[in-house]
Structures are given as structure tokens and as C-alpha cells.
Amino acid sequence: MGSHPITVTVNGAKERLNVQSNETLLQMLRERLALTGTKNGCSAGECGACTIVMNGEPVNSCMVLAVEADGAEIVTVEGLAKDGQLTLLQEAFAEHNAVQCGFCTPGVLISAHALLERNPHPTEEETKLALVGNLCRCTGYLRLVEAVQAAAEKAAPSVPMKGDA
Amino acid sequence: MAVSEATSTSDPVGKSVRRVDVFDKLTGAATFTDDIQFGPNLYHARLARSPHAHALIKRIDTSKALEVPGVKAVVTGEDAPELVGMYLVDRPVLARARVRYFGEPVAGVVATSESIAEEATRLVEVEYEELPAVFEPMDAIQPDAPLIHPNLGEYEVVPFIFPEPGTNISEHFRLRKGDVESAWPECDAIVEMTFGLPQIQHVPLEPHVSVALWEASGEVTLWTSTQSPHAQRDLIAQSIDIPHGNLRVLSPYVGGGFGGKAGVTMEASAVVLARAVKGHPVKLRMTREEEFVGTTMRQSLVAQTKIGCDAEGNLLAMETEYYFGGGAYNDYGVNIARAAGYSCTGPYDIPNVKGDSCSVYTNLPIGGPMRGFGMPEIHWGIEQIMDQLAEKIGMDPAEFRRRNCVKTGDTILTGMEMPAIDVGACVDKVTDAIDWDKREEPSAPHKRRGKGIAIMWKAPAMPPNPGSSAVVRFNEDGTLNVEIGAQELGQGAFTVAAQMAAQALGLPFEWVRVVGPIDTKYSPYEWQTVASRITWSMGNAVKAAAEDARRQILDVVAETWDENPEDLDIKDGVVISYRSEREQPLKEMVVYGLPKEEEEGWRGGPIVGRGSFMPTYVTNLDFDTGQGPRAVVHYTVGAQAVDLEVDTETGQIDFLKIASAYDVGKAINPDLIMTQIEGGAVHGMSSAFEALRFDERGRPLNRSMVDYRIASAVDVPKEIHGDYVETPLEDGPWGARGVGEHVMVQTAPAIANAINNALGIRFNNLPLSAEKIFLALQEREQQKA
Numbered sequence: 001m002g003s004h005p006i007t008v009t010v011n012g013a014k015e016r017l018n019v020q021s022n023e024t025l026l027q028m029l030r031e032r033l034a035l036t037g038t039k040n041g042c043s044a045g046e047c048g049a050c051t052i053v054m055n056g057e058p059v060n061s062c063m064v065l066a067v068e069a070d071g072a073e074i075v076t077v078e079g080l081a082k083d084g085q086l087t088l089l090q091e092a093f094a095e096h097n098a099v100q101c102g103f104c105t106p107g108v109l110i111s112a113h114a115l116l117e118r119n120p121h122p123t124e125e126e127t128k129l130a131l132v133g134n135l136c137r138c139t140g141y142l143r144l145v146e147a148v149q150a151a152a153e154k155a156a157p158s159v160p161m162k163g164d165a
Numbered sequence: 166m167a168v169s170e171a172t173s174t175s176d177p178v179g180k181s182v183r184r185v186d187v188f189d190k191l192t193g194a195a196t197f198t199d200d201i202q203f204g205p206n207l208y209h210a211r212l213a214r215s216p217h218a219h220a221l222i223k224r225i226d227t228s229k230a231l232e233v234p235g236v237k238a239v240v241t242g243e244d245a246p247e248l249v250g251m252y253l254v255d256r257p258v259l260a261r262a263r264v265r266y267f268g269e270p271v272a273g274v275v276a277t278s279e280s281i282a283e284e285a286t287r288l289v290e291v292e293y294e295e296l297p298a299v300f301e302p303m304d305a306i307q308p309d310a311p312l313i314h315p316n317l318g319e320y321e322v323v324p325f326i327f328p329e330p331g332t333n334i335s336e337h338f339r340l341r342k343g344d345v346e347s348a349w350p351e352c353d354a355i356v357e358m359t360f361g362l363p364q365i366q367h368v369p370l371e372p373h374v375s376v377a378l379w380e381a382s383g384e385v386t387l388w389t390s391t392q393s394p395h396a397q398r399d400l401i402a403q404s405i406d407i408p409h410g411n412l413r414v415l416s417p418y419v420g421g422g423f424g425g426k427a428g429v430t431m432e433a434s435a436v437v438l439a440r441a442v443k444g445h446p447v448k449l450r451m452t453r454e455e456e457f458v459g460t461t462m463r464q465s466l467v468a469q470t471k472i473g474c475d476a477e478g479n480l481l482a483m484e485t486e487y488y489f490g491g492g493a494y495n496d497y498g499v500n501i502a503r504a505a506g507y508s509c510t511g512p513y514d515i516p517n518v519k520g521d522s523c524s525v526y527t528n529l530p531i532g533g534p535m536r537g538f539g540m541p542e543i544h545w546g547i548e549q550i551m552d553q554l555a556e557k558i559g560m561d562p563a564e565f566r567r568r569n570c571v572k573t574g575d576t577i578l579t580g581m582e583m584p585a586i587d588v589g590a591c592v593d594k595v596t597d598a599i600d601w602d603k604r605e606e607p608s609a610p611h612k613r614r615g616k617g618i619a620i621m622w623k624a625p626a627m628p629p630n631p632g633s634s635a636v637v638r639f640n641e642d643g644t645l646n647v648e649i650g651a652q653e654l655g656q657g658a659f660t661v662a663a664q665m666a667a668q669a670l671g672l673p674f675e676w677v678r679v680v681g682p683i684d685t686k687y688s689p690y691e692w693q694t695v696a697s698r699i700t701w702s703m704g705n706a707v708k709a710a711a712e713d714a715r716r717q718i719l720d721v722v723a724e725t726w727d728e729n730p731e732d733l734d735i736k737d738g739v740v741i742s743y744r745s746e747r748e749q750p751l752k753e754m755v756v757y758g759l760p761k762e763e764e765e766g767w768r769g770g771p772i773v774g775r776g777s778f779m780p781t782y783v784t785n786l787d788f789d790t791g792q793g794p795r796a797v798v799h800y801t802v803g804a805q806a807v808d809l810e811v812d813t814e815t816g817q818i819d820f821l822k823i824a825s826a827y828d829v830g831k832a833i834n835p836d837l838i839m840t841q842i843e844g845g846a847v848h849g850m851s852s853a854f855e856a857l858r859f860d861e862r863g864r865p866l867n868r869s870m871v872d873y874r875i876a877s878a879v880d881v882p883k884e885i886h887g888d889y890v891e892t893p894l895e896d897g898p899w900g901a902r903g904v905g906e907h908v909m910v911q912t913a914p915a916i917a918n919a920i921n922n923a924l925g926i927r928f929n930n931l932p933l934s935a936e937k938i939f940l941a942l943q944e945r946e947q948q949k950a
Contacts, residue, residue, distance in 0.1 A: 044871075101421045143840070
């Protein structure tokens, strides 16, 4: 099994690492960089607890090899809040009590973060679809959707379309 | 509802304050067991599992596994002969001589990496002699069924559980009230049906994980994701013969429990593996596949139930037999059958009752506690029969329930007087919420609209004397640390503990922090975080500890001011006198005390409050009749109503609204109750479509989250309406009782009743599926033709 030098930017910091051929990005984040906010719920791409942003796209980090992340820009849950200041999205999750056990939360936040990056005003239906890969057994999902909608509204209040009464 | 962040919240009980764990959980800082860093000293373990549902182990050869470079130890049942269990000690830590389900661990391998350990488990050679297996409880109770536990009579068992050696029955609870035989002729309507539910899984997002360290000194530490740190200390210490003081169980945040992390599941295996490699922590982590095989499942149930009423709709008699498919080991499941026995009527006042509730061994995965502990299972049938009785006598199903539901002061089926509750108010709230009386049109011609209702009750099911304790200690600045042994599983236990301590002491909520992780070496005793008992039981202990501290503070200040403690109070962290109007901030005195006013010297010192709580009034029940003065501590009751549409072309259900209301006694944190209600409604809805499936040899077929689907974001109802009633509980803190499990107990039958309302078709067996509904519609069309 070979070891491969890669360079990867994680939450804005450039890292040079030697990773194994069969090492997943999830293992690299959790075990090499101790970024344990990203969770391992199934190691099979089924639950979404390990969702991270890779080059702007939300991906299950358990389904990506670390070597594939060579040159990539990664954002994990640890990269959202800056200096202890929650993002509008995180703040909305707190306000809407959209957190219970917290194990799916990092993945949900990342999927929602990626959604709002590409679509600042998602409809409720679009938000549900964006979260369909993130399983949660505690909340019943409605508050996750409410929180995302509220954060979107707060970040960029929707302006009435031309012609609206 | 939204929760806003305040900086100073006085009198927090009854307010929807922000969760104390939310910042850590939103930033990735919250530590779960698998996140703890152990460094290069850490070893990893995997388990070798049985490929047979029932077999004798003739020989185990570990030599090839031991030759793999990096393997440090291989442990089998011969090295670890211990049995473990909560109520009936029937479960080996590693199988010895016999395996009783597919996936039972037969050996454990410890190695320097998880992949080496995994590779070596495949080299453990086991010679089996297959035995006939039995999978259905109704087959397992037959006299000629294969006997799964030939030495059932030799197991240690608590005094209120009654196994029947020589059979597969691990518990048989009997309830006899009145005389059912003479009541049947009085009935104008009788409905008799058989209902069935499959085994289902909790599917917490965090798989089970434990790290054990056995030190040369004999001290053992277990880091683990559990609802039961103290119960694990007790059960594992007894089982593995470790002095209790030498076993330290440390449990950080739990990523979902739902009963699946109650008692002892796989944790004892980690301890016996660590014993083989002293000085090295050993991590044992379940894969998602193993979650569906090697942890615990909700038990299956076959219910044969007959209920009758008179023409006015008064319930007269009920006869029921419950057979729980308990799986291979019933160490915890026996008490589920017992709970289903003493609550066998559901929330109804029925004068004549004959109930038998059994847990039955089968060669399937281990049955165990899951959210509701027997109640979702029995309500599935009861609540469908009640609807049919109402229909037969021409009464509105909601009215039928208002008339017959158990009421305050009723002598319930066990002979116990019902503590104050209000089922009827819950029925009113949910029927209002879904416009029960209004017949509504479906959204398309090929769709059918239906509404259904179901009510429930559930008592905390536990030994008579489960205790809670708490300690409160001040910091120099007047802020408070609350030490508890109750676990934060997502339900909000830490937040509620902080609210109660702040309220009882007179501090702003923000001054209180709850000390985690739970650590049996430092955290005060808590039986287990199960049974919806924490708000009530832990709450009482926290309140007592805070009141103890308050008394100490007031005594010091009163003596210093030469006043009467009764004239003093604490408001927002300041001691005030209503008589002299003097003030004394806590931060100046809770650690360093106060200088005496008239003389040299000091008074007081560090304030430490302690509190404990244990119910002392639960009695034994008669073996033959299940009668006794006080079967349980109390019941929580509630109602749910469902409004849905069925697509007759696909069988697909659209959930328009689920409305829930529960009698919580006192809402300590109203929005946290709503989060339980919403999550529970979806959990209940999802559970109606879930089933573990097995092949004819007892091998689970759907061992992944793709094959075993739980509800996702697109499956949820369009609206969930939550509400509560507050009938104070006599011995609840501020009147509060628990509601964590109740929120999903009656969801499945409420859905079934709504489907029947839409289609006129009843489903006796779970799981539901679009396919099943579609085929039932087709069958009806063919019958009509």
C-alpha cells in the first residue's frame, strides 16, 4: 500500500500530508487533522453525517479517497464559525432548536451551507431536497428546513419581484 | 416557535431558553466517544460473528488469527465465560458452547489497526454443529420448539420476573381483574383481532462505540456512548468481577439513543478484550451493518386481543395475549413484556380484564428497549380495535375515547389509583388541531383523504427503586456547576437540569453550567437515562440539591445580618431581605464566606448542595393476578390525530398533518417539548414503515440504511402541530413528568385509523408500505368485480 504526498486546503489552511492509497477523506480529516466535527455514521455514503464541502460541492467524505483531495479546497463544520462567532446559518439552527443529539448536525449544516452558497433563496422544497442525503433520527427535519429558510431570509432578505402587488 | 439568546434569564422554569449544548454541537466542538484522542497506544478490536442462527460450537481455533502481524490478542468465550444482563442474566459477553442468533460474537480480535483486526477475525476457525432454529414467537412457544436456553432455570433473575424453565418463555405476566367470562354476554359489540409487528431498529446516527482500558493495577476505564453509565458500571462490574470502585465509565455526548444504548449491549465485549492487552486502550466500534445485527432491536409482537363494549359505548371487557419475539437474549426484554402486561389495556378504564404478556426467546437479534418500551407495540392493536368498536355502535371515535379513557382517581387494571392526568383534554386539543369534525376533500380525484386518532399511556418501566442524585457547587464569581449522572442524548436533559437549578436557587439561567462528560468516578449516581424518567427523577434530585445550597446560603447571611432566614430570598444571584431590604451578592460569599459584622472572624465557606431522589412507594404485584397497591410511579398520557391522503394509483401516503398533545404536568422548557413532539411524530411515522427482514435461516437481509430506510427530509408531514396539557404531577419537580418516549407511541395506529377512514381498509400487521396499500386496494376491486 503506497503513501502519497498531497496538498490540500482545509478551512483556509494549507496542509501537506502523506496519505495511504485506501485512506478516505473522512479518515484523513478525523484521524490525521483531528477535525472530529465531521462524523462517521456509516462509512458507506448512506447517512450524510460526514458531509463536507469539496471545491464548492457537498460530498460524503467517506466516499472520497484522500488522494482525490489533492489540490482541493475543503470546508468542514469547524470552518463555519469564525472566532467563536456563529454564522447566520448556525445562529438560525440555535434559534429554531434544530439541534438535538448533534451527531447529524455538522453534515446538515454543511449541506445547508453549500445550498445557500449556490442558491441564496431556496424554496422549502429545494431545501428538503438538499437535505435528503442527511439522515436525522431526532428532529423530524421540519426545524432543519425552517432554520435554513430563516438563515436565507436573514442573509439576503427577499425583495418583492417586479409586478408583485 | 423560536428561541432567542438572552444574557440574563430570571426564573427560567417554564421558559424556552436556549439549549446549553447548542454552541458545541453547531461548531463541531461537541465530543462524542469516537472523537476522543488516545494516541498511538490505542489498539482496535473487531468481533468474529456466528454465521448460524442456532448452533453448538464444537471447536474454536484462533492460531491463524494470532499469526497475523499486528494482532495482539484473540479472545473467545472460553476466556470470557461471564454472563451479563439487566433483569435476567442470560447473555454471554462472547458466545460459549452455543450460538443463538446470526451475528452473535464468538471471538474478539485486538490489533494495532481496525483493518488488521478485521482481517484476523476472518481467520478465526469455528466448527459448528447446526441446531434447528425458531424465529416466530408463536412457533417458539410450542412444546416441541427447539429450546434456545436449556439452562434458563439457572440464570440469576430479579424477583419480579418469572421465566418458565423448560420452555422458551423468559417472562410471563398475568393480569386478572373482574370476570371477563361473565362480561362478554353483556357486550353489544365485540371485536377480536390478531396484530403483528416486526423487529425494528433504533438507527441512531452514531453507531455504538466503546474504548476500554484495563490497567495493570486492576483499574478499568470504559469510554462509551451510553444512556446508562452507572448501570453499566454496576452490571459490568458484577459480570466481570471488577470491584465497582475500580470500574470507571465515562460517557460524553450520545449521538442518539432511543433505548438502543440503554443497559449493556456491546460494551462488556470491549472490557474483556482490554483485559487481554492490559495497559492499552482498545476501541470497539460497530459498523452500520453491525448496528442492524449485533446491537439490540425493538422486539416483535404478536397480539391476540378481544375487547367488548355495550350499546352506549362503555367498555366492559378485554382479553389479550401478547407474545413478544425477544430474540436470542431477553436480559432486558423480559421487563418490556412485564410493562406491556401491567399496562395491557392501554389508557382505558375497563372493569373486566384478562391479560397475559410473555417474552419469548427466538433465534433472531437481541430484543431490547426502544422508545416506548412495549407501548407502541400494544397500542398498535388496541387503538385499532377501539376505532372498530366505536364504528360498530355508531359513535365518533374521539368521543368513544373521551368516554372510556382512564381518568384521575380511577382504580386502574392493577388496582392502583390513577394519579392526576387529563387524557380528554389531549383528545380535545388534537381534534381541534385537525378539524376533526370537518370532512375534507382530497386534492385529486384519485386520492382519498382520511383522519385518524389514537390515544396512549405509558409509565416509566423500571425496578421499584431507581435513584437519582445531584450535586451543585459554586464558582468564586457566583456561577454554579451542576453535577448529574443523567445523560444528554439530544432530549435536552442538561438544559432542563440547568433551568431547574437556576430556578430553585434564584440564579439567572446563564450562570449555571452542567458538568459533562458523565463520569462515574465524579458524577453523582443516576440509574439510567431511560423511561422518560429524567425530567422527573433527576429533576427532583437537582431541585433538592439547589434547595440544599440555598438553605446554606440563607443561613450564613441570616446569621451575619442577625435576621430570620425566612425573611430572605435569592433573586438573580443576590440575597435580599424582605425585612431590612439589605442585599448580598452571591459572588462575594459562596466560596469565601462572609466576615462577621460585629466581631473578628468569618462565617460560611464553599457552598455545596446535595440532593437525591428515589421513589419509595412502588409495590410488588401479585404473581397470579398482577394486582397491587402501586404498580408504577405514574403515567404520562396523550393523543395524536393524523390527517392524510392516499394515492389510490400508487398506494403512496401524503401526510398532511400530525397533531399531538401530551399531559406533561409542567412544561419546564416548552420548546424542548415541541422538539420531542415533532421528532417523535416523525419517528413514529417512520417506524410504521420499518422492518428488519430475515431469510429462512434467520440472516438479516436489510443491514444498511439504504435497505432499511428511515424517514428523510422529503418524507415528513407537511405540518406537525404540538401542544401540551399541564396537570401537575404530585411528586414531579414543579409538577413535571416525562414525555420523551410517549411522542411516538400511538403514531402508527393513528395512521392506520386514518388509512381506514380514507379507504375502509384495515392493516393488522406492520410494516405498512405503498405496495401493501396498493395491493389491498386491488384485492378489494377484484372482490367487488
